[in-house]
Amino acid sequence: KQITAENIRNSVRENNIRFLRLAFTDINGTMKNVEVPTSQLEKVLTNEIRFDGSSIDGFVRIEESDMVLYPDLSTWIVMPWQDGASGKIGRLTCSVHNVDGTPFAGDPRNNLQRVLAEMREFGYSDFDIGFEAEFHLFKLNENGNWTTEACDHASYFDMTDSDEGAKCRREIVETLEDMDFEVEAAHHEVGNGQQEIDFKFDDALTTADRVQLFKLVVRTVAKKHGLCATFMAKPLQGEAGNGMHTNMSLFQGGKNVFYDAAAENGLSDTALYFLNGILTHARAITAVGNPTVNSYKRLIPGFEAPVYISWSLKNRSPLVRIPSAGELTTRLELRSADPTANPYLLLAATLKAGLDGIKQAKMPMPPISGNVFEMTETERLAAGIQPLPSTLHNAIKAFKEDKLIQEALGEHLTRRFIESKELEWAKYTQSVSRWELEHYIDY
Numbered sequence: 488k489q490i491t492a493e494n495i496r497n498s499v500r501e502n503n504i505r506f507l508r509l510a511f512t513d514i515n516g517t518m519k520n521v522e523v524p525t526s527q528l529e530k531v532l533t534n535e536i537r538f539d540g541s542s543i544d545g546f547v548r549i550e551e552s553d554m555v556l557y558p559d560l561s562t563w564i565v566m567p568w569q570d571g572a573s574g575k576i577g578r579l580t581c582s583v584h585n586v587d588g589t590p591f592a593g594d595p596r597n598n599l600q601r602v603l604a605e606m607r608e609f610g611y612s613d614f615d616i617g618f619e620a621e622f623h624l625f626k627l628n629e630n631g632n633w634t635t636e637a638c639d640h641a642s643y644f645d646m647t648d649s650d651e652g653a654k655c656r657r658e659i660v661e662t663l664e665d666m667d668f669e670v671e672a673a674h675h676e677v678g679n680g681q682q683e684i685d686f687k688f689d690d691a692l693t694t695a696d697r698v699q700l701f702k703l704v705v706r707t708v709a710k711k712h713g714l715c716a717t718f719m720a721k722p723l724q725g726e727a728g729n730g731m732h733t734n735m736s737l738f739q740g741g742k743n744v745f746y747d748a749a750a751e752n753g754l755s756d757t758a759l760y761f762l763n764g765i766l767t768h769a770r771a772i773t774a775v776g777n778p779t780v781n782s783y784k785r786l787i788p789g790f791e792a793p794v795y796i797s798w799s800l801k802n803r804s805p806l807v808r809i810p811s812a813g814e815l816t817t818r819l820e821l822r823s824a825d826p827t828a829n830p831y832l833l834l835a836a837t838l839k840a841g842l843d844g845i846k847q848a849k850m851p852m853p854p855i856s857g858n859v860f861e862m863t864e865t866e867r868l869a870a871g872i873q874p875l876p877s878t879l880h881n882a883i884k885a886f887k888e889d890k891l892i893q894e895a896l897g898e899h900l901t902r903r904f905i906e907s908k909e910l911e912w913a914k915y916t917q918s919v920s921r922w923e924l925e926h927y928i929d930y
């Protein structure tokens with residue numbers, strides 16, 4: 488969608504906009520923003536809004552902390568709530584630049600654009616992405632703080648029309664539609680209070696920008712309903728976790744290069760090479776797609792989440808599934824990532840791995856037709872099926888051994904990512920949990 492500076496000036500006037508929110512994403516995938524009153528609009532439009540990046544995770548050291556925001560005008564949106572302001576709030580997604588105007592290497596959004604440019608140089612025009620981000624709705628307590636009490640006791644695709652969760656989900660969908668999202672599906676997921684809302688696929692950058700806004704909308708509307716929305720991977724032990732299935736296709740002009748009418752299952756050689764790239768680098772990609780300690784509590788058998796590196800055409804237990812689809816919608820569904828992933832980093836990593844797969848032009852292992860969980864260890868090994876990393880620690884180790892995935896993040900983000908995740912792991916291993924007390928107090 489083409490939006491000009493003049494369109495934004497008009498929109499600001501027509502909507503009585505009083506504040507402009509300039510959003511960007513840090514290395515952990517957390518959305519940050521600088522808010523300025525509308526009097527600063529011209530400065531916003533000419534990339535003159537500066538901020539101090541020193542306290543943003545994964546950004547820069549104190550002595551080089553000045554950063555500049557370059558808004559992407561195509562992301563202009565009038566927010567549906569005012570947050571107590573006397574007028575409306577406008578929002579722009581920005582890229583972070585250095586004061587000399589060059590793109591800042593520590594900005595995950597710039598980094599995704601860098602890998603997308605490599606893709607275009609390689610001859611492809613678009614990397615299209617559809618996310619399926621799942622989340623839980625929990626009740627807030629009387630103090631307005633989160634609990635782990637689900638908002639309902641419904642299950643997969645249940646018709647729960649009357650409860651607060653269903654009302655909340657509907658309002659989320661309406662709000663998203665008001666913000667120009669094309670919502671394709673919204674349904675209750677397997678777990679109590681667990682929901683999924685899917686919006687239409689689009690190019691990687693647009694979808695990454697949108698999923699960030701999506702999370703903000705979900706959290707904000709949930710709060711209005713006295714609920715807390717969480718995207719953490721495994722909020723409740725023994726219940727379904729939250730995945731963010733990542734549906735990927737690659738285009739050359741208007742043509743989906745993953746599709747080949749003449750091939751078996753409509754799947755082109757290019758798709759299979761791309762798939763092989765993903766499988767080859769799956770362990771390091773997991774660090775990026777499953778970046779929290781808690782992420783690995785989801786990647787266990789029994790909850791439709793993957794544990795092993797394999798792929799299939801129908802079965803839902805492997806890492807990658809190829810849903811049956813037509814010419815434009817033939818795609819690979821990566822099932823490991825969860826919604827705590829930084830979408831910009833995740834897409835940079837998967838695209839880099841897939842493009843390298845195309846360069847190597849090697850066929851992946853054969854698809855599995857049965858359930859990987861029902862195979863014995865020996866059968867899995869014989870079939871060449873490796874496990875995904877079992878902890879954040881193991882995933883970071885795999886990441887540190889994978890040059891290609893490090894290149895996908897670039898030198899700056901790689902260094903910061905490893906630092907940040909090793910610290911997170913160290914803090915976690917030093918914490919003493921309820922489980923440990925229960926098991927060891929009487930030793």
Ligand code: GLN
Pocket residue numbers: 621676727728729730731785790791792793803822
């Ligand atoms: N919640 C499951 C997961 O953790 C996915 C369920 C589904 O959409 N089939 O990935």
Ligand code: MG
Pocket residue numbers: 619683
């Ligand atoms: Mg789904």
Ligand code: MG
Pocket residue numbers: 619621676683
């Ligand atoms: Mg789902």
Ligand code: MG
Pocket residue numbers: 619732820
């Ligand atoms: Mg899915």
